Amino acid sequence: LGPVEEALIGTPVADASRPLEILRTVHSFDPCIACGVHVIDPDSNQVYKVRAT
DSSP, rough: HHHHHHHHTTOOSSSSSSSSHHHHHTTTTTGGGTTTEEEETTTOOOOOEEOOO
16 A cells, blocks of 8 residues: 555545545645545445545
């Protein structure tokens, strides 16, 4: 895992339909890669795809 992935592990998300916490964390590393983020819920293995526009 890279530094961004390590930073996202265990990040609490208040609203899965609007995971602003994920985007804020990714933005702190490189704003150019936060427009599309894929997140996997460890409990359900569901994949969430988030796009910021």
